[in-house]
Amino acid sequence: MSASDKQSIAVIVLYIIGTSSLVIFSLQAKRDLWLGILLCYLMTLLMALMIGRIKVLFPDMDIFQIFEKCFGKGISKVINVLYILSAFYVVVLINTFLIHFIRVTALPNTPKVILNIFITVICVWMVKGGVELIADFATLFFIPALLSIAVMIIALIPQMNIGNLLPPFQEDIRHTLYGALSTFIFPLGETVVFAAFFQKFSARKSSYKVLLIGSTIGAVVVFVISVSNVLVLGIDLASDVYYPTYLSASRITLGTYLHGLELVLSIVYILGALVKTNVYFSVCCKAVTRTFGFQDDYRFIVTPVGLLIFCAALFFYEGPLDYTLWLKKNLVPYSIPYIIIVPVITFIVAELRKKKV
Numbered sequence: 001m002s003a004s005d006k007q008s009i010a011v012i013v014l015y016i017i018g019t020s021s022l023v024i025f026s027l028q029a030k031r032d033l034w035l036g037i038l039l040c041y042l043m044t045l046l047m048a049l050m051i052g053r054i055k056v057l058f059p060d061m062d063i064f065q066i067f068e069k070c071f072g073k074g075i076s077k078v079i080n081v082l083y084i085l086s087a088f089y090v091v092v093l094i095n096t097f098l099i100h101f102i103r104v105t106a107l108p109n110t111p112k113v114i115l116n117i118f119i120t121v122i123c124v125w126m127v128k129g130g131v132e133l134i135a136d137f138a139t140l141f142f143i144p145a146l147l148s149i150a151v152m153i154i155a156l157i158p159q160m161n162i163g164n165l166l167p168p169f170q171e172d173i174r175h176t177l178y179g180a181l182s183t184f185i186f187p188l189g190e191t192v193v194f195a196a197f198f199q200k201f202s203a204r205k206s207s208y209k210v211l212l213i214g215s216t217i218g219a220v221v222v223f224v225i226s227v228s229n230v231l232v233l234g235i236d237l238a239s240d241v242y243y244p245t246y247l248s249a250s251r252i253t254l255g256t257y258l259h260g261l262e263l264v265l266s267i268v269y270i271l272g273a274l275v276k277t278n279v280y281f282s283v284c285c286k287a288v289t290r291t292f293g294f295q296d297d298y299r300f301i302v303t304p305v306g307l308l309i310f311c312a313a314l315f316f317y318e319g320p321l322d323y324t325l326w327l328k329k330n331l332v333p334y335s336i337p338y339i340i341i342v343p344v345i346t347f348i349v350a351e352l353r354k355k356k357v
Contacts, residue, residue, distance in 0.1 A: 003132060003135035003202075004135075004202055005202050005206050005209060006139065007136065007138065008135065008201065008206075008210040009142075009210055009213050009214045009217070010138040010142035011138040011197075011214075012194060012210070012214025012215065012217075012218060013138075013146070013217045013218050013221070014138040014141065014142060014145060014271065014272050015190075015218075015272070016187050016218030016221060016222065016272075017149075017218070017269075017271075018094070018187070018269070018272030018274075018275055019272070020187060020222040020225055020226075021149065021221075021225065021245060021268050021269045021272055022243050022244075022245050022246060023245070024225070024230065024238050025037060025179070025222050026182065026226065028175045028176075028182065029175050029178075029179035029180075030171050030235050031164075031165050031166065031167070031168060031171060031235060032170070032175075032176050033179060033226060033227070033230060034223065034227050035169075035176055036177075036179030036180040037180070037183055037222060037223045037226060037227075039176070039180035040181075040188055040189075041215075041223075043180065043188075044184060044189055044191070044215050045216075047340075048191050048208075048211035048215045049208070049211075049212070050343060050347045051191045051194070051207070051347075052208040053350075054066060054195060054343075054346060054347055054350050055195060055198075055201065055207035056207060056208075057350050057351075057354055058350070059200055059201070059204050060199070060200050061199075061200075062195065062196050062197075063195040064083070064290035065290070066195070066346065067080065068290075070346055070350055070353065071346075071349065076290075077291050079342055080287045082338055082342070083283065084288055084291065086334075086335070086338045087193075087280045087281075087283045088284050088308070088309065091277050091280045091281050091284060092309055092313050092316055093316075094273055094280070095120075095309065096316060097323065098115075098119060098273045098277070099112055099115045099116055099119065100317075101243065101266075102115055104242070105246065105266055106266065116310055116314055119313075120306055120307075120309065120310040122274065123274070123277055123281055123309075124302055124306040126274070126278045127281045127282050127285065127299075127302045127306075128299050128302050128303075130299070131197065131282070134279065138275050145271060145272065148267075149221060149265075152248075152265060153224055155261065156248055156249075156251075159232050159248075159251060159252075160231035160232055161231055161234075164230050164231050164232075164233075164234045164235065165230060165231065178332075181332060182332050183222065184339075185331060185335045185336070185340075186335065188218060188219055188222060191215065192343045194210075194211065195343075196283040196286060197279050197283055197286075228248070229244045229248050232251070233247065233248060245265060246262050246265060246266070249262035249265045250262040281309070282298070284305060285299075285301050285305055
């Protein structure tokens with residue numbers, strides 16, 4: 001059974017919300033961050049079209065089967081190992097981020113291990129439930145999440161200062177391009193992950209529709225949240241805090257009754273983070289089964305991998321400062337191979353093989 005187009009789009013959007021609801025993207029471009037995000041969107045469209053084409057050429061295969069078809073067993077196993085390590089690390093990173101966010105904003109006295117157990121149990125249960133369960137979960141919260149973000153942005157309008165983005169086109173173009181690249185790397189350009197997550201789409205050419213619509217909605221969310229935060233907080237303050245959107249939402253007070261929207265934002269973030277971590281968790285388990293020649297059903301390996309993730313999330317980082325510094329310095333070079341290089345080469349090889357047939 002495969003997810004419907006609507007469910008697949010919901011997964012992509014909630015996946016993107018899992019990071020974009022709390023942070024500001026393309027901050028390297030400063031007052032031109034809006035331009036960086038627009039450039040990133042163009043890159044995202046190109047990647048979505050490439051991945052969509054690959055899925056059209058191999059409609060009943062996930063990306064790991066496609067690697068084997070394009071490169072042979074030996075090289076495909078090397079590529080699979082790259083995706084195992086990358087997916088595993090991203091799951092650990094998201095879970096660590098989620099644990100520290102909950103502790104900082106709501107439960108400061110709760111031990112990390114308790115929150116980690118809770119998150120790990122939920123993730124193992126959802127991944128064992130398969131693509132259908134994750135898709136149903138995303139579909140259930142898709143509209144409420146978008147509505148919550150829309151309400152927050154509208155409520156922030158009185159506090160926005162357009163001067164925080166003026167004058168435009170004053171930043172070094174290299175910073176703008178790097179901001180676009182970093183936003184593409186995380187989260188908008190991670191389209192290849194869905195080629196691994198979804199075995200197949202509802203129809204042969206549904207991949208174009210799902211990837212383009214999902215990426216576009218996600219890009220709009222990233223753009224609106226990032227620009228709104230800078231309009232409210234200014235570049236300097238937005239760059240200095242860990243959770244700028246949470247800080248912006250905490251300033252909202254309309255009349256006597258409408259306040260505390262940061263709590264709603266926290267729920268939206270947690271829902272999105274769960275979708276994102278479970279997508280990567282599933283991809284990691286699929287890659288392991290393909291690499292070592294196990295049966296197609298990856299669910300038997302979910303619990304052992306979940307225990308490894310549980311242990312790693314406890315010891316990788318002490319707090320937000322550690323992983324924030326790592327993300328700023330290393331995320332782009334670390335991610336380029338599996339986000340850009342491998343998908344582009346796979347697309348070229350797939351097209352060449354198609355022409356020879």
